Each structure stands twice: as C-alpha cells, then as structure tokens.
Amino acid sequence: KRNAKIDTESLITSILNKDITALSRAITLVESKNPKHLKKANIIIKGCLPHANKSIRIGITGVPGVGKSTFIETFGKYLTNLGKRVAVLAIDPSSSITKGSILGDKTRMEALVQDENAYIRPSASGDTLGGVARKTRETITLCESAGFDVIIIETVGVGQSETTVHSMVDFFLLLKLAGAGDELQGIKRGIIEMADAIAINKADGDNLKAANLAKTEFTRALHLYPAKDSNWQPKVTICSAVENNGIDTIWGIISDYIETTTKNKHFSVKRNEQNKYWLIQTIEEKLKSNFFNQSKIKCELKKQLELIENNKTTPFAAADFLLNL
Amino acid sequence: KRNAKIDTESLITSILNKDITALSRAITLVESKNPKHLKKANIIIKGCLPHANKSIRIGITGVPGVGKSTFIETFGKYLTNLGKRVAVLAIDPSSSITKGSILGDKTRMEALVQDENAYIRPSASGDTLGGVARKTRETITLCESAGFDVIIIETVGVGQSETTVHSMVDFFLLLKLAGAGDELQGIKRGIIEMADAIAINKADGDNLKAANLAKTEFTRALHLYPAKDSNWQPKVTICSAVENNGIDTIWGIISDYIETTTKNKHFSVKRNEQNKYWLIQTIEEKLKSNFFNQSKIKCELKKQLELIENNKTTPFAAADFLLNL
Numbered sequence: 001k002r003n004a005k006i007d008t009e010s011l012i013t014s015i016l017n018k019d020i021t022a023l024s025r026a027i028t029l030v031e032s033k034n035p036k037h038l039k040k041a042n043i044i045i046k047g048c049l050p051h052a053n054k055s056i057r058i059g060i061t062g063v064p065g066v067g068k069s070t071f072i073e074t075f076g077k078y079l080t081n082l083g084k085r086v087a088v089l090a091i092d093p094s095s096s097i098t099k100g101s102i103l104g105d106k107t108r109m110e111a112l113v114q115d116e117n118a119y120i121r122p123s124a125s126g127d128t129l130g131g132v133a134r135k136t137r138e139t140i141t142l143c144e145s146a147g148f149d150v151i152i153i154e155t156v157g158v159g160q161s162e163t164t165v166h167s168m169v170d171f172f173l174l175l176k177l178a179g180a181g182d183e184l185q186g187i188k189r190g191i192i193e194m195a196d197a198i199a200i201n202k203a204d205g206d207n208l209k210a211a212n213l214a215k216t217e218f219t220r221a222l223h224l225y226p227a228k229d230s231n232w233q234p235k236v237t238i239c240s241a242v243e244n245n246g247i248d249t250i251w252g253i254i255s256d257y258i259e260t261t262t263k264n265k266h267f268s269v270k271r272n273e274q275n276k277y278w279l280i281q282t283i284e285e286k287l288k289s290n291f292f293n294q295s296k297i298k299c300e301l302k303k304q305l306e307l308i309e310n311n312k313t314t315p316f317a318a319a320d321f322l323l324n325l
Numbered sequence: 326k327r328n329a330k331i332d333t334e335s336l337i338t339s340i341l342n343k344d345i346t347a348l349s350r351a352i353t354l355v356e357s358k359n360p361k362h363l364k365k366a367n368i369i370i371k372g373c374l375p376h377a378n379k380s381i382r383i384g385i386t387g388v389p390g391v392g393k394s395t396f397i398e399t400f401g402k403y404l405t406n407l408g409k410r411v412a413v414l415a416i417d418p419s420s421s422i423t424k425g426s427i428l429g430d431k432t433r434m435e436a437l438v439q440d441e442n443a444y445i446r447p448s449a450s451g452d453t454l455g456g457v458a459r460k461t462r463e464t465i466t467l468c469e470s471a472g473f474d475v476i477i478i479e480t481v482g483v484g485q486s487e488t489t490v491h492s493m494v495d496f497f498l499l500l501k502l503a504g505a506g507d508e509l510q511g512i513k514r515g516i517i518e519m520a521d522a523i524a525i526n527k528a529d530g531d532n533l534k535a536a537n538l539a540k541t542e543f544t545r546a547l548h549l550y551p552a553k554d555s556n557w558q559p560k561v562t563i564c565s566a567v568e569n570n571g572i573d574t575i576w577g578i579i580s581d582y583i584e585t586t587t588k589n590k591h592f593s594v595k596r597n598e599q600n601k602y603w604l605i606q607t608i609e610e611k612l613k614s615n616f617f618n619q620s621k622i623k624c625e626l627k628k629q630l631e632l633i634e635n636n637k638t639t640p641f642a643a644a645d646f647l648l649n650l
Contacts, residue, residue, distance in 0.1 A: 042642060049636045051378035134641050141639065275633045275640045279626075287612045301604075308600045311374045314466065315603035316459050317367060322604075323611055 008040050014145045018085075020119060023146045027121060030138045031210060045138050048145035053271070055087075055144045056258060057151045059165040061219070062175030063193065067201045071175060071241040073109040076248045079150055080117040087143040088112070090123035091161050119148065129161055130285045133164045137278065140168065145226040166194045167274055169252050170267060174198045178210035193225060196234055197253050203238035203246065211238045230266040232257055237267035296325060333365050337372035340471045343410075345444060348471045352446060355463045370463050374468035378596070380412075380469045381583060382476045385491040386516065387500030392526045393479060396500060396566040399433040403572045404441040404475055412468040413437070415448035415479040416486050417463055444473065455610050458489045462603065465493065489566035491519045492599055495592060496579050499523045501543070503535035518550060521559055522578050528571065536563045555583055555591040625650060 014022030026048075029041040058214070076086045088109075112118045120301050121139065140151050155161040155167055161182050166172050174195040192198070203211030218236045227233070235253045239246030261267040291297060304318035313321075339347030351373075354366040387393050401411045413434075437443045446464065450456070465476050478494055480486040491497050499520040517523070523543050528536030543561045552558070560578045564571030586592040616622060629643035638646075 030544065045639060046642070049639065053636055109421065136639070138639065190408065272634055276630060277635065277645050278640035279647075282641055283616065283647060284609075284613055286644065286648055287616055288609055291608065291612055304604065305601060308604065309597055311378060314370060315600045316463070316607055317371070318604050319607035319611065322608060 008043045008047070010210055011044055011254040012145075013050060015044070015142060016051055019059070020146070023142055023311075024063060024121075026142050027139050030142070031135050036171070037314060043137065045141055048141055052144035055149055055151045056171065056254070057140065057153065058160075058170040058254065059153050059155065059169035059172040060175065061155045061162050061165065061172070062201070064156065066175045066177055067241055069108050069173060071199075071201055071239075072154060073112045074154060074244055074247055075119050075250070076109070076112045076152065077115065078244075078251065080112075080115050082251075083117075084149040085117045085119075085144075085147055086112075086150045086152065087148040088117045088123070088152045088154065089121050089136055089143070090156075091129075091141055091165050095165040119143065119146075128285075129164055130281065133278075135166065137168055161180065162191050162194060166241045167277055170261075171196045171257055173250070173254075175201050177202055178207055178214040192221070196230075196232060196257055198222070198234065198236045199240045199246070199250055200236070201241055204240035204243045208238075214238075226287065230257075230261050230270070231264055232266075261304065297322060300325060332461070333368045333372070336369055337470075340369070340373060340467060341376055343472045345471070348444070348467055349446075351467050352464050354449060355467070355487050356460050366463070370466055373466055376445065376465040377469035380465075380474055380476045381496065381579070382465060382478065382485075382494040383579065384478050384480065384494035384496070384497045385500065386480045386487050386490065387526070388502075391483070391500045391502055392566055393500060394433050396524075396526055396564075397477060397479060398437045399566040399569055399572055400575070401434070401437045401477065403569075403576060405437075405440050407576075408442075409474040410442045410444075410472055411437075411475045411477065412444045412446065412471075413477045413479065414446050414461055414464055414468070415481075416454075416457060427612055435480060444468065444471075453610075454485055454489055455606065458493065458603075460609070462493055479546050487516050487519060492602055495586075495595065496521050496582055498575070498579075500526050501525055501539065503532055503539040517546070521555075521557060521582055522549075522575065523559065523561045524575055525563045526560070526566055529565035529568045533563075539563075554587050555595070557585060557591075558608040 011022050011026050015026060025043050026041070027035045029044065034037060034043070058240055060068060060072065072088055076088060079086045109120060113120055121143075123136075136153065140153075143151055151169075153165050155165045172194050174191060174197070176198055178200055200211045200214045200218070208321050213240050222236065225234075228317050237246060237249050239250060239254065241247070258267065261270070292301070300322055304313065304322060307313040308315055336347050336351055351366065351369050354362045354369065357363060357366070385393060385397065397413055401413060404411045407551055434445060440443055446468075448461075461478065461566060465478075468476055471478050476494075480490045495585070497519050499516060499522070501523055523534045524541045525543070540561050540563050547559050547561065550559075562571060562574050562578065564575060583592065586595070617626070625647055629647060630639065632638040633640055634644055
C-alpha cells in the first residue's frame with residue numbers, strides 16, 4: 001500500500017519534471033486492463049490534473065493516402081523548431097486488431113521520433129471507442145502535465161472516430177487531396193462540418209493547379225454552411241508536406257483561431273462542453289452496458305424480440321416488461 | 326374491473342369491424358395521460374396486434390411551402406379511387422404547443438376528410454419526441470387493425486422528426502420544390518440519404534422546366550450515395566398535386582419498391598429492425614431519465630461539473646463517482 005503511494009507520487013513528480021520515461025509508464029498504467037493499474041492511473045491523473053489543460057489540442061483527419069504521417073512529421077518538426085514541445089497520439093478504432101496504425105507510422109516519422117521535443121505514442125487499443133476515447137483523454141492530461149504545448153491527435157478517417165476526436169480537441173484539421181472534381185461528393189458531410197480548417201495536401205508539381213481549384217471549391221462550399229458557435233469561419237489552404245510548403249500558413253490559421261476563440265471565450269466554453277459531453281456519455285454508456293449485460297436481460301430480450309416478430313407484443317410493451325424485470 | 330374488460334373487448338371487436346368511432350376512441354386512450362386509460366390502451370393494442378402489420382406505411386416529408394397537404398389530399402384521393410383505405414397521421418414535434426399542424430390541414434383536405442375510405446387524425450402531442458413516436462406507432466397498429474391498407478405519416482421537416490418517421494415507415498418520400506440552383510445545398514443531407522424517392526412538386530406551368538432540371542440534378546446526386554441495404558435505387562420524379570399530374574407515377578414507384586423489397590425480404594427485415602430499434606430506444610431513454618431525474622444525481626452532477634471546470638476531477642472520474650452514488 002505504502003509502496004504504491006510512493007510509486008504514484010514519484011511518477012507524478014517525474015512527469016511534472018518532463019521525464020518521458022515516467023510519462024510512458026503512466027500512460028501504460030492508463031492503458032492497462034488490470035484494475036490495480038487503473039487505480040494507480042486514477043491517482044496519477046488526479047495529481048497531474050492541476051497542471052494539465054494548458055496545451056493546444058489539434059485533431060487531424062483525412063482518408064488513407066492523404067499523407068497524414070508525412071504531414072504530421074513536417075508539421076511536428078515545424079513546431080519543435082518554433083521551440084514547442086509536441087505530443088502525437090492517435091485514435092484508431094481498428095487498433096485492437098492491427099495494434100495501432102501509428103505504431104507503423106512511427107517508423108516513418110523518423111525525424112520526429114528522434115526529436116527530443118516530440119513524443120509519439122501508439123494509439124491505445126480497447127474494446128469500445130468509448131474505452132479508447134477515455135484512455136486518449138487521460139493520456140492528453142498526462143502529456144499536458146509533462147509540459148507538451150501542442151497535442152496532435154490523429155484519426156484514420158473511418159467510422160465514428162472523427163466525432164470522437166472532434167469532441168476532445170480545440171481545433172480540427174481536415175486533410176484532403178485535390179481530386180477529379182469530386183471534392184464535395186463522396187465525402188462524409190459531417191466531417192466537413194466539423195473542420196475548423198481544410199488543407200489540400202500534396203499541392204506540389206503537377207498537382208498544384210488542381211489543389212488551387214479544390215481550394216476555391218471548398219471555400220465556396222464552406223460558405224454555405226451555417227456559421228459556427230465560435231464565430232470562426234473555417235479556412236481552406238493548400239500545402240505540401242513533402243516539400244515543406246504552406247505549413248507555416250496552417251500554423252498561422254491555428255494561431256488565429258486560438259486568438260479569436262480565446263478573446264470571445266469560445267475556447268474555454270468548448271472545453272467545458274466537451275467535458276460535460278464526456279461525463280454524460282460515460283454515464284450513459286455504463287447505464288446501458290450495466291442493463292444489457294445482465295444475463296437475465298440478455299435471455300428475456302431475445303424472447304421479447306421473438307414475441308414482437310410474431311405480433312404477440314409491441315416494442316413498447318416489451319421495453320416496459322424488460323425494465324420491470 | 327369486469328366493465329373495463331367488456332369495454333376494451335367491445336372496442337377491439339368494433340375496430341376489427343372497421344368502426345371509425347371505435348378507432349378514434351381507442352386512439353384517444355393511447356394519447357391519454359391518465360394511467361387507467363393507458364392500461365386500457367395496452368389491452369386494446371394487444372388485442373389488435375395479430376390483425377395489424379398488413380398495411381403499407383409511407384412517410385412523407387418536405388419543408389413548409391412544398392405543398393404537403395395538397396399532395397396528401399391528391400395522393401389520398403388517388404388511393405381511395407383505387408379502392409384502398411387510407412389513414413393519415415402526423416408527427417409534429419411542435420404539436421404540443423400548436424396542437425398539431427395537420428389539425429389545421431384537416432380543414433384544407435376537404436375532399437379527403439369527406440371520403441369514407443380515408444381517416445385523418447391530428448398528430449399526437451407529447452413532451453418528448455419519443456413519447457409522440459410511441460403514440461404514433463400504436464396508432465398505426467390500431468389503424469391497420471381497422472383495415473387501412475395505406476398509412477401515411479406526415480412530418481413537418483424540422484429537427485429530429487424525419488428520423489423518427491423514417492424509423493416507422495416502409496417507404497420514405499421526400500417532397501421538394503425546384504429552386505434557384507440550390508437544390509442540393511442547404512438541405513439536410515441526412516434526409517436525402519433516407520429518401521426512397523424524391524418528388525419535385527409544383528411541376529406545373531412556368532415551373533415545369535425548372536422541375537425537370539431539378540430532377541436531373543437530384544438523380545445525378547443520388548447516384549453518388551452508397552447503395553442501400555434494400556438494393557433499392559432511390560427514384561426521382563416530378564409531380565403537380567394541384568393539377569393531379571404524376572401522382573400515378575409516384576404510386577407506381579412505391580408499388581415497385583414494395584414488390585422488390587418483398588421479393589428480397591428487405592421489407593420484413595426492415596420492419597424487424599425498426600421494432601428492435603424502438604425496443605432498444607425506449608429502454609435507453611428510460612434508463613437515462615430514471616438516472617438523471619433522481620434529485621440526488623441532479624444535485625451531485627452540478628457539483629461534479631464544477632469540480633471538472635476547476636480541474637479538480639476528470640469527466641471519467643466524475644462519471645464513476647455519480648454511478649456509484
């Protein structure tokens with residue numbers, strides 16, 4: 001018991017002293033399935049909390065092939081050159097099977113991996129997106145306490161993961177490629193609505209003209225969306241991560257955003273809303289799983305569904321029945 | 326007790342004998358807030374269930390001004406002329422305040438109101454969309470038991486009501502107007518994705534050319550969407566409810582749909598999925614309201630939110646705390 005206390009306290013102290021090994025150990029506790037580890041993790045997070053919340057959290061999404069890892073490497077290096085400390089995390093719903101896409105990317109982000117002001121952490125795995133989200137949120141807290149100024153959270157651009165990332169970042173960047181006129185079609189509209197900026201990547205060589213066209217098209221399209229609560233008009237820009245072009249413009253946009261939303265208080269309002277969202281979300285998930293995982297309910301639910309199928313009861317009468325078991 | 330039994334039994338018998346007065350009385354019981362009435366309503370619905378499920382359920386949506394009531398009147402008359410019996414219901418989230426939009430429409434749908442093979446029922450009101458949905462679903466059961474072949478459910482085209490209607494109908498029809506090139510912009514994309522057919526209404530006089538243009542544009546746009554589970558490719562057509570043009574085409578599309586989805590079993594699969602959706606939905610709503618309406622939780626939730634705001638706890642730790650109260 002006493003040892004555990006010393007252990008967590010020394011970990012907290014080390015994290016606050018920007019000790020990366022301690023940070024990694026704490027994240028491993030957060031990601032563990034062992035209840036004892038999770039108990040320790042909770043103590044560490046509580047200890048770190050007063051020192052967290054000071055970074056800029058940036059979500060980055062885009063379909064496979066858009067050049068996310070090259071972009072993150074170039075962008076990350078740009079930030080460390082400005083004297084910032086950058087942590088890169090990922091949310092990958094498929095990670096429980098593939099063990100995390102960014103783990104593979106890590107070998108590709110060689111320059112960033114070797115940068116002592118950067119920290120790349122493979123995505124947490126978990127059975128549910130909610131579970132992965134919790135671990136990522138707690139990892140953000142730990143990274144912030146370890147003095148990282150910018151937290152980049154990458155997502156693979158499939159399924160619900162963008163919504164999850166969007167609900168834990170301050171700024172959401174969508175990477176796109178200039179395409180064959182189908183820039184606005186085939187893309188999930190919800191993702192465009194979430195974007196605070198769209199960057200058309202690979203705007204180099206023969207692609208430059210198409211990228212500029214895509215920029216015009218997206219800019220026009222974005223004006224058709226209703227204004228955001230933040231009063232921020234999403235920006236569109238082009239860049240080439242490979243040629244290191246336009247990266248400064250993107251950082252300029254993000255800095256503008258932080259300035260604007262800090263001034264109009266949206267920055268903190270949004271963080272509070274996100275906290276509330278995660279609180280309510282966690283409770284609702286737990287209420288549902290507590291109810292539906294009862295073996296009694298599992299068994300009776302099946303029976304009620306059969307009764308409904310045979311016109312013997314209605315969904316509403318069945319719900320009343322199950323709730324009163 | 327004995328009287329109540331006779332009462333409900335005679336109501337069931339009368340409904341099955343297509344007695345409209347009995348049907349209306351039963352719907353009034355369904356819509357009542359009096360627990361005694363709801364108990365009776367549940368008995369009646371149970372008695373009617375084996376005779377329900379035989380109609381075609383059609384959802385109709387469109388923004389105000391698209392001509393929904395004129396369309397429903399013309400379409401309804403077309404169906405009764407084919408020898409069908411038609412019930413018209415509505416889901417209107419604002420109805421608890423305005424007492425139902427279709428109640429107003431009823432005075433406009435004069436020909437249909439006077440048609441003995443049509444039954445128009447003002448929308449149920451309720452505090453929650455879930456509550457309104459339940460009442461509407463149960464009203465569908467009653468109408469089907471009273472021998473109505475086609476149930477039309479209208480919605481006002483705002484907020485969540487389309488999703489609600491979509492989850493209780495077999496076929497979802499979106500009414501549109503030809504506009505100034507903005508057919509695809511400004512419309513909630515989710516609604517287009519739900520549509521099994523889009524009808525450009527008011528395709529008459531000077532509007533005809535624009536309607537045909539809009540038809541081409543929507544047809545092209547619909548092809549960009551992924552194929553539906555039903556293997557049904559949504560259709561686009563033009564019509565003029567005022568001039569009674571194109572109504573037969575719409576009924577032809579719906580008949581095709583029913584034939585296709587009956588053959589490939591999607592029709593019954595979808596109804597089962599809808600039943601399951603309403604079962605799960607009802608349970609989840611109740612679990613949440615049971616939890617969050619406890620005065621203890623209300624009070625502590627507020628405190629936890631303050632603690633989060635002051636970096637004293639995380640949303641996840643707060644959720645654990647509230648769940649263990």
